[in-house]
Amino acid sequence: xxxxxxxxxxxxxxxxxxxxxxxxxxxxxxxxxxxxxxxxxxxxxxxxxxxxxxxxxxxxxxxxxxxxxxxxxxxxxxxxxxxxxxxxxxxxxxxxxxxxxxxxxxxxxxxxxxxxxxxxxxxxxxxxxxxxxxxxxxxxxxxxxxxxxxxxxxxxxxxxxxxxxxxxxxxxxxxxxxxxxxxxxxxxxxxxxxxxxxxxxxxxxxxxxxxxxxxxxxxxxxxxxxxxxxxxxxxxxxxxxxxxxxxxxxxxxxxxxxxxxxxxxxxxxxxxxxxxxxxxxxxxxx
Amino acid sequence: xxxxxxxxxxxxxxxxxxxxxxxxxxxxxxxxxxxxxxxxxxxxxxxxxxxxxxxxxxxxxxxxxxxxxxxxxxxxxxxxxxxxxxxxxxxxxxxxxxxxxxxxxxxxxxxxxxxxxxxxxxxxxxxxxxxxxxxxxxxxxxxxxxxxxxxxxxxxxxxxxxxxxxxxxxxxxxxxxxxxxxxxxxxxxxxxxxxxxxxxxxxxxxxxxxxxxxxxxxxxxxxxxxxxxxxxxxxxxxxxxxxxxxxxxxxxxxxxxxxxxxxxxxxxxxxxxxxxxxxxxxxxxxxxx
Numbered sequence: 001x002x003x004x005x006x007x008x009x010x011x012x013x014x015x016x017x018x019x020x021x022x023x024x025x026x027x028x029x030x031x032x033x034x035x036x037x038x039x040x041x042x043x044x045x046x047x048x049x050x051x052x053x054x055x056x057x058x059x060x061x062x063x064x065x066x067x068x069x070x071x072x073x074x075x076x077x078x079x080x081x082x083x084x085x086x087x088x089x090x091x092x093x094x095x096x097x098x099x100x101x102x103x104x105x106x107x108x109x110x111x112x113x114x115x116x117x118x119x120x121x122x123x124x125x126x127x128x129x130x131x132x133x134x135x136x137x138x139x140x141x142x143x144x145x146x147x148x149x150x151x152x153x154x155x156x157x158x159x160x161x162x163x164x165x166x167x168x169x170x171x172x173x174x175x176x177x178x179x180x181x182x183x184x185x186x187x188x189x190x191x192x193x194x195x196x197x198x199x200x201x202x203x204x205x206x207x208x209x210x211x212x213x214x215x216x217x218x219x220x221x222x223x224x225x226x227x228x229x230x231x232x233x234x235x236x237x238x239x240x241x242x243x244x245x246x247x248x249x250x251x252x253x254x255x256x257x258x259x260x261x262x263x264x265x266x267x268x269x270x271x272x273x274x275x276x277x278x279x280x281x282x283x284x285x286x
Numbered sequence: 287x288x289x290x291x292x293x294x295x296x297x298x299x300x301x302x303x304x305x306x307x308x309x310x311x312x313x314x315x316x317x318x319x320x321x322x323x324x325x326x327x328x329x330x331x332x333x334x335x336x337x338x339x340x341x342x343x344x345x346x347x348x349x350x351x352x353x354x355x356x357x358x359x360x361x362x363x364x365x366x367x368x369x370x371x372x373x374x375x376x377x378x379x380x381x382x383x384x385x386x387x388x389x390x391x392x393x394x395x396x397x398x399x400x401x402x403x404x405x406x407x408x409x410x411x412x413x414x415x416x417x418x419x420x421x422x423x424x425x426x427x428x429x430x431x432x433x434x435x436x437x438x439x440x441x442x443x444x445x446x447x448x449x450x451x452x453x454x455x456x457x458x459x460x461x462x463x464x465x466x467x468x469x470x471x472x473x474x475x476x477x478x479x480x481x482x483x484x485x486x487x488x489x490x491x492x493x494x495x496x497x498x499x500x501x502x503x504x505x506x507x508x509x510x511x512x513x514x515x516x517x518x519x520x521x522x523x524x525x526x527x528x529x530x531x532x533x534x535x536x537x538x539x540x541x542x543x544x545x546x547x548x549x550x551x552x553x554x555x556x557x558x559x560x561x562x563x564x565x566x567x568x569x570x571x572x573x574x575x
Contacts, residue, residue, distance in 0.1 A: 025380045027387065076562055079320040079521070082383050083513040087558040090510040094552050205506050209391060212384065248398035255391025259368060262385050 003121065003193065005234050006128035010186045011207075012214040012226035013135040017142050017179040019212065020220035022172065023155030024074065025082050027208050028089030031069075032062040032180040034202035036187030038096065041108045041197035051110075052127055055188035062184020063177045070176035074169075077158070086205070093203040107198030110191065124193045128186065135182045140223050142178075151175050152221070206251065213258050219268025228269055233257075288543070291422050296539030297532060298424070298432035302493055304531035305435035306508075307515045308442060308524060309486030315459035315522030316479040319369060320383050323390040324487055325505035325512060330393065331357045331491020332500045333401065339408040339495075346408045346496045347430060350438075353492040354485040361484025364389060365477055390505065397502040407499040431493040438489055439528060442482075446524070455479050459522060511551065514558035 011033065018024050036058035040051035051058070073084040097105045112120065142148040150171045153161040162168050191197040210233065218229025233254075240253050265272050273279040310324045331353040338344040338352060368385055415426045446452035457465040458475045466472050494500060515534055519526025534557055542550030 023380070025384065072559065073562065078380070079314075079383060080517065080562060082380070083320065083510075083517060084559065084562050087510050087514065087555045090507065091552070091555040091559070094549075094555065098548050209387065212387075216384070248395050248403075250395070251391050252395025252399060255388040255393075255395060258388030259385055259392065262381055262388065263368070263371070266381060 001234065001238065003125060003128055005230060006125075006132045007186055007190055008210065008214060008230045008234065009227050010128065010131045010135040011183050012211045012218075012230050013132075013139045013223075014179045014182045015211045016139055016215050016220060016222075016226045017151075018175050019179075020215055020222070020225070021142060021148055021151045021155065022175050024077065024172070024176070025212065026085040027082055027205065027212060028085035028087075029179070029183065029211055030202065030204070030207040031089055031092050032066060032183040033187035033190070033207065034092060034096065034197075034199070035065055036062050036184030037191030037197045037202050038102055038108070038187075039184075040188035041110055041191045042102055044110050044192065045108050051188045051192040052123060055127070055185040058188035059181040059185035062180040062187070066177040066180030067173060070173040074172045074176060085208075089203060089205060089208065093199055096199040096203060102197075105199060107196055107201075108191075110195045110197070112195055121193065124189055127189045131182055131186050131189070136223070136227065138178070138182065139226070142175075143223050147171065147174075155221075206254075209254060209258070213254060213261070215268075217257070217261050217265075217268055219270030219272070219274075222268070222270045222274075225268050225270040232269070292539050292543040293536055294422060294424060295428060296536035298428040299497070299539065300532035300535030301432040301435040301439070302490065302497060303512075303515055303535050304528040305438055305486060305493065306490040307512050307519075307527045307531055308439055309483035309490070310512055311516050311519070311522055311524060311527040312442075312455075312479055312486070313483040314516070316455060317369070317476055318382075319386065320521075321483070322383060322386040322509055323364070323393065324386075324483075325508035326390045326393045326397070326502070327357050327361065327484055327487040328491040328494060328508070329397065329500055329502060329505050330360060331488030332406075332495040333397065333491075334488065335492040335495040336406055336408050339410070345410050346492050347410075347434060350434065350489045350492040354488040357488025357491065358481045358485035361487075362477065362481050364484075365480045369480070370477075390509075394502050394505060401502070403501045403503050405499045405501050406495075408495045410496060427496050431497050434493060435490070438486070439524075442486070443524060451475075451478070507551065510558065511554045514554040514561075517558055518561050 011029075015026070015029050019026060019029075036055070039058045039061045040054040043049050043054050044051050069088060073081060073088065076084065096102060096107075102108055142151070150161065150166045150168075153164070153166065154168050154171060158168055187202065191202075194201070214229035214233050215226050216229070217232060218227065219225030236253070236257070237250060240250050241247075261268070267275060270279065306325075306328055309327075310321055313319055313321050313324075334353040334356045335344075335346045335349045338349045339346055344352075368389060369382065416423045417426065417429070418424075446456055454465070454470045454475050455478075457468070457470055458472055458479075462472055465475075515530040516527055517530075518534060519528070519530030534554055537557075538550045538553040541553050
């Protein structure tokens with residue numbers, strides 16, 4: 001559960017860079033998660049190099065893809081962008097389902113590490129912890145840098161931002177690529193943690209839905225929002241699982257929570273508290 | 287000959303796809319809501335037909351009105367509960383897309399919890415039959431569903447073109463403020479067009495129930511397929527949606543027949559991407575933002 005929190009904080013903080021600051025809602029962001037997992041998993045299965053080393057490169061591959069994809073999809077905004085992000089996810093899902101080199105629908109099975117059972121997950125714990133800290137630092141940096149300022153101005157009005165001399169194309173695509181990096185690296189670690197990499201685990205829309213929901217619930221466009229949102233959702237999910245047990249109901253409640261948040265707290269927990277001046281100082285990193 | 291065969295099959299399916307997206311494009315035109323919950327509404331309609339078929343032995347074609355009505359009522363409920371506040375302004379917002387996304391998850395989770403994610407299909411007697419015209423065989427299921435879809439689309443087009451209410455709907459989708467000025471009750475128009483859109487989804491669901499096999503979680507795949515059709519045709523344009531559906535359905539059938547069935551859905555996803563690069567507003571669309 002702690003590992004799960006670390007993973008999702010990394011992902012939702014990274015999503016927040018393009019979705020929260022930039023205003024480009026992507027419901028297919030786990031494409032990068034899957035790409036990272038597949039890249040490292042493939043190398044591990046074929047050449048035996050541990051994903052802990054290749055995670056760095058997995059992130060780079062994800063960034064590279066993010067750059068290429070961003071150049072195409074970030075030309076459009078609003079509904080078209082959201083739709084294109086779903087299309088992207090479906091393209092990759094279909095592709096990896098059919099690609100025999102990486103095992104088709106069965107995916108890649110990775111060898112276990114040779115640590116004893118109670119220690120075997122410790123490396124993942126520290127790796128994800130590092131990624132989480134990096135993602136929060138990155139998010140903080142983007143929020144407070146000139147780059148982040150440009151990004152936020154784009155999210156309000158692209159044309160006006162361009163008039164003030166911001167190269168909107170570069171900023172948008174860079175933000176998209178940056179947000180892909182840590183998600184890709186996290187995917188590499190997570191693939192090793194699960195010891196198998198399959199399309200129906202990494203390329204499902206529910207992961208992306210969770211990322212979006214965590215950000216929105218916590219408050220998108222804030223540094224601490226995704227962290228709080230993630231913790232709340234993870235506890236909520238565990239609560240549902242413990243009480244009702246069925247994963248279908250989990251989808252139901254996730255959707256319900258998303259609707260309720262959007263209807264009644266569009267600013268999220270952090271945003272709403274801030275408006276009412278109730279936000280404790282240690283959570284206000286903006 | 288095989289070529290012609292594939293094209294005819296593609297066209298039959300194409301009309302079903304066209305019916306599936308017609309409601310989507312109507313709702314977008316009037317309210318600027320990209321309804322990601324549309325595919326799950328189609329599946330809800332399919333479930334209505336399925337249960338009517340299993341319990342009462344009712345032919346899925348005859349249950350088209352029942353499925354349409356049931357889903358339309360569900361649509362009115364959803365509209366009142368969730369979308370009414372956001373439909374009031376005509377500008378598009380990201381929030382409504384996420385709202386429909388959440389709605390889709392809620393219905394998906396509920397259906398999957400109640401009925402489980404098993405493949406289902408209704409099997410009326412004609413589902414496995416086919417007629418032959420020369421060398422070409424046409425499965426009756428595809429033929430009937432294609433014809434019925436075509437009829438419903440024509441009725442919809444005539445309704446939008448000539449009836450007073452249809453004109454009000456078109457006026458609202460063109461310019462809401464002006465429509466309000468000439469005395470159109472915009473709120474009512476929004477409600478009714480949402481209900482009509484959902485009814486179209488329901489009727490498509492009844493046809494889908496014997497053309498495709500369906501299960502609740504399948505709607506994620508259909509979201510992307512349906513979106514590719516409307517994006518090709520241009521959001522909010524009925525003609526565009528029909529043309530987009532026919533073109534892509536035929537191409538996808540050709541790929542499925544001559545290359546590999548596994549890649550036929552890829553056509554839709556790639557088309558969606560290519561269109562976004564070349565012509566973001568679609569072939570028939572105009573810029574909306």
